[in-house]
Amino acid sequence: MDSLYLLIPVALVFVAAGIKLLLWAIDDGQYDDLDKEAWRILAPEQDEHIKAEENPDRSKDES
Amino acid sequence: MLSAHQAVAEPRAAADDGPCPCYHCGETVPHGARFEIEIGGESRAMCCPGCRAVAGLIAANGLENFYQQRTAYSERPVDAEFQLNDQYLIYDDAEMAQRFSQQEADGSVTARLLLGGITCAACTWLIEQSLEPITGVHSALVNLQQNRLDVRFDPEKIKLSEIFSRVESLGYRPRPFQASTQREQNASDYRRDLRRLGVAGFGMMQVGMFAVALHAGDIQGIEEQYQGLLRGFSLLVSSFVVYYSAGIFFSTAWRHLQQGVLVMDLPVALAIGLAWLASAWATITGTGQVYFDSVVMFTFFLLLGRFMESRVRQRHSMTWFDAESALPDAVSCRRKDQWVTVPRTQVAAGDIVLLRPGETIPVDAEITDGASAVREDTFNGEHLPRAVVAGNTVFAGTVNVEAALEARVLCTYLESRLAALQQSVEVAQTEKPRLARLADRVASWFVAGVLLVTSATALIWMQIDPSRALWVALSVLVISCPCALALATPAALTSAASALRGRGVIVRGENALEALARTTHLFFDKTGTLTAGKLTLSRVELLVDQTEAQVLAIASSLQRWSNHPISQAFNDISGTADIDNVKYHVGQGLSGEQQGLRYRMGSEGFCRVLCPQLPPAPSAPLYWVALCDEHRPLAWIGLTDSVRPEAAAVIDEARHNGLLVGLLTGDNSLQGTLLAKTLGMDTVNIGLEPQQKMAHVQALQEAGYVVSMVGDGLNDAPVLSLADASFAVAGATDLARTQADFVVVGGDLTAVTSTWRQARACRRIIVQNFAWALGYNLSAIPLAAMGYIPPWAAAIGMSLSSLLVVANSLRLNRKPR
Incomplete structure (x- = not known):
């Protein structure tokens, strides 16, 4: 059980790194728009406009 | 195979029985409107050419997916006629x-x-x-x-x-x-809250992990050195969380305490601070109990509740619109005998500017050439334009409706009448009475009660067993941790606001739902709020032996040549083809010929010139327009701004529920009084300037009433921002939206009463939450005072009671029956 003396501090280092990373991401503006990012993952593909013509056919096939 | 239209997920899907909503904006498609377009293989009904144009463009770009993905209807585009391409x-x-x-x-x-x-x-x-x-x-x-x-x-x-x-x-x-500083402030507050929340979340996971080991140790037995180790690291992590994330509770509580106000943050800060202190003491001395997990978890959930609440509110906060942004940025100005387009900020007093019809007037100016009419609803709510000629003054923010004008600029924006309006908005914001939040009122006696019980407990235990007195007193404090109490309000408000969003009402104002639930007076603006804001045909007084349809056909074909607001009333009437030589007489009316027979339509004086035997206008309080030919008068046509169909029901419901309903309008015609009488409103005030509206509301507020206001125009903005709760309805100007606590997205006035009902429901839920949280604390405190509650039971009890509060609040999100 003595390993706890090493493992817990190591875990804390990871936590500190995690917090640091999160704070960086927040300050970088990556969380500024939570609504949109949550929606974007469900949105049609990004290069949609290129394939605009195929679109109606594809949606019919899927349904 | 399913057809494509079934894939279209429609928000507030159209019921087959009711009138069909516009596919783009969701407003009811008017009868006889034929604006259809094919999207996703189906013909879709549109309410206006604007919506059709936008939808057509979206479809043409292969972006129809938008209609399947969106979760709310789009806004109806602005009438194209008021937009200038350049x-x-x-x-x-x-x-x-x-x-x-x-x-x-x-x-x-x-x-x-x-x-x-x-x-x-x-x-x-x-x-x-x-x-x-x-x-x-x-x-x-x-x-x-x-x-x-x-x-x-x-x-x-x-x-x-x-x-x-x-x-x-x-x-x-x-x-x-x-x-703007306000906007930057919002953005940086948002990030700051998120940082606090994130740190609390990480801390909660870490401390929770240690806590599991410690609780298991309590049950199975644990060597003292490992208990000390786990407690020590818990202390380390939770200290950081308390310092970094929970600091806001301490500073807010302290700030209010200095002003002698007890707010919800005070019991929160006390609970966090004392629980942390007690646990730290226990860790250092190696005695007693630690509550680190409760401290961190409490911090996290509380921050989460508040973060969600403010996010729902701020998502639609439009704090940056001011009156000036309603003005066009581009101005046609004469420079060296040439019309050039210059930025509005570069126009100085004395410059000659060109004011085109349909354009919002950018500056206060005196007309030097031309005659036209200006719609000044910005200032007085009146929808009929005022005729202006050379020498008259026109104001920034009003709309030139009839003909082009040349005008000399009188002053810069800062000295204009519109800027004065903006100033009264700012004054109103500072004068808006602050209603104490329910939570803060509960907090004040809760704090007193808890401190009283704690000291009593400590005193009693001093008599029984002095060595346990400190620990029992502390456990009373921790048990009474007002987690559920503190979550009661934000959870209910968030839930109510998101439910309202789904029904087309955006909640913006802090405290607005609570204020609305307590409202005693409900005031409406007239034009554009109770009425649709445009003239429609109301009555035709025939003066000759012809059918109404014949007379109206002539009127309609004449009006086709005008862009005065009156002409809108004739849009749906088909005209006769053979009328020609139509001339528009600014400020007077129209003249035209049918096979050599001359017609005139417009004001009484204008028609009398052609036809002296025209009788005076009927006495009914309508807007009367005469129609005559060169031999005889044909008709008096009465126009009125039609009342929204749902207005009567809304006012009825409000009055039935004990609200005093009143009309506050800038329009000083008799129509306001008549309208209020028809709708059964309790009080009427007509002909009010924005400042007078404010004074009226302020007087009531000083008498202790809670006032709600429904409006739409620039002129309503000051009073909207002063009222305890306010609504901006369909087509409201951006400034009015900015000042209102609730923005009704669709054109439906019933949203006012449904929001009011929701606010009442929200208040009920908050009270229930408080009742539960207090009840739980009241039953747990005696047990803790007797020294029966181990920390794990306290932690579980606290979480369960918070969950219950959240679940109860979610009931607000259910569909109304």
């Missing part, structure tokens, strides 16, 4: 563009645009997808939280004005994004 050209000017754009290293330019009319995440996709394929546009990124578009483009290949026009053609209202 209004954005001004932003091609380098100096103008510099205010909201910046040069990148590679020669491209990044511009920031503020967008009006974004209703959901799918809008951002639509805008990005339709901008990015354009040659010259490097990237387009919409920030939904701030309604902001960042577009990076190559100025060699595309002009900024084209980007503006493009965004506008999609049905949004673009304007330059101006940095």
Whole structure:
């Protein structure tokens, strides 16, 4: 059980790194728009406009 | 195979029985309107040419997916007739563009645009997808939280004005994004809250892990050195969380305490602070109990509740619209005998400007040439224009409706009448009475009670067993930790606000739901709020032996030549074809000929010139227009601004529920009184200037009443921001929206009463939450005072009671029965 003396501090280092990373991401503006990012993952593909013509056919096939 | 239309997920799907909603904006398609377009293989009904144009453009770009993905209807685009194509050209000017754009290293330019009319995440996709394929546009990124578009483009290949026009053609209202301290404050507050929340979350997981080991140790037995180790690290992590994340509770509580106000943050800060202190003491001395996990978890959930609440509110906060932004940026100004388009800020007193029909007048000016009429509903709510001739003064923010005018600028924006209006908005904001939150009122006696019980407990235990007195007293404090109490309000408000959002009402104001639930007086503006804001045909007094249809056909074919608001009333009536030589007489009326027979339509005096035997207008309080030919008078046509069909029901319901309903209008015609009588309103005040409206509301507030106001125009903005709770309804100006606590997106007045009902329900839920939280504390405190509650039981009890509060609040989100 003595390993706890090493493992817990190591875990804390990871936590500190995690917090640091999160704070960086927040300050970088990556969380500024939570609504949109949550929606974007469900949105049609990004290069949609290129394939605009195929679109109606594809949606019919899927349904 | 399913047909394509079944894939279309429609928000507030159209019921087959009711009137059909517009596929684009969701407003009811008017009878006889035929604006259809094929989208997704189906013919879709549209309510107006504007919606059809936007939908057509979306479909033509292969972006129909927008309609399946969006979660709210789009806003109805502004009438095209009031838009000038060249209004954005001004932003091609380098100096103008510099205010909201910046040069990148590679020669491209990044511009920031503020967008009006974004209703959901799918809008951002639509805008990005339709901008990015354009040659010259490097990237387009919409920030939904701030309604902001960042577009990076190559100025060699595309002009900024084209980007503006493009965004506008999609049905949004673009304007330059101006940095403001308020907006920056909001953005940095948001990030700060998120940082606190994130740190608390990480801390909670870590301390929770140690806590599991410690609780297991309590049950199975644990060696003292490992218990000490785990407690020590818990202390370390939780200290950081208390310092970093929970600091806000301490500072808020302290700030209010200095002013002698007890707020909800005080019991919260006490609970966190004392539980942490007790646990730290236990850790250092190696005795007693630790509550680190409760401390951190409490902090996290509380921050989460508040973060969600403020996010729901701020998502639609449009704090940056002021009166000035309603003015066009581009002005036609005479420079060296030539009309040039210059930025409004460069126009100085003494310049001669050209005011085109349909345009919002950009400056206060005195007319030097021309005659026209201006619609001044900005200031007085009156929808019928005032006739103006050379020598008269016109004001910034009003609309020139009839003919082009030349005018000499009188003053800069800051001295204009519109700026004065904006100032009263700002004054009203500071004078708005602060209603104490329910939570804070509960907090004040809760704190007193807890401190009383704790000291009593400590005193009693001093008599029984002095060695345990400290620990029992502390456990009483921890048990009484007001987690559920503190969550009761934000959880209910968030839930109520998101339910309202689904029904087309945006909640913006802090405290607004609570204020609305307590409202005693409900005031309506008339034009555009109770009425539809445009003239419709009400009565025809025939003066000859002809049918109404014949007379109206003549009237309609004459009116086709006018863009006066009166002509809108005749839009749906088909005219006779053979009327020609129609002339428009500014401020008087129209004249025309049918096979040599001369007709006149307009004011009494104007028609008498052609036909002296015209009888005086009927006495009914309508807006009367005469029609005559050269031999005889034909008819008096009575027009009125029609009342919204649902208005009567809304007012009825409000009165039945004990609210005092009143009319506050700037219009000083008799129609206001008549309308109020028909609708059964309790009080009527007509002919009020914005300041008088404010004084009226203020007087009631000083008498201790809670006042709600429903309005739409620029002139309502000050009173909206003063009222305890306020609504901006359909088609409201951006300034009115900015000041209102609730923005009704659709054109439906019933949203006012349904929001009011929701506010009452929300208040009920908050009271229930309080009752539960207090009940739980009251039953747990005696047990703790007797020394029976181990820390794990306290932690579980606390979490369960918080969960119950959240679950109860979620009931607000259910569909109304």
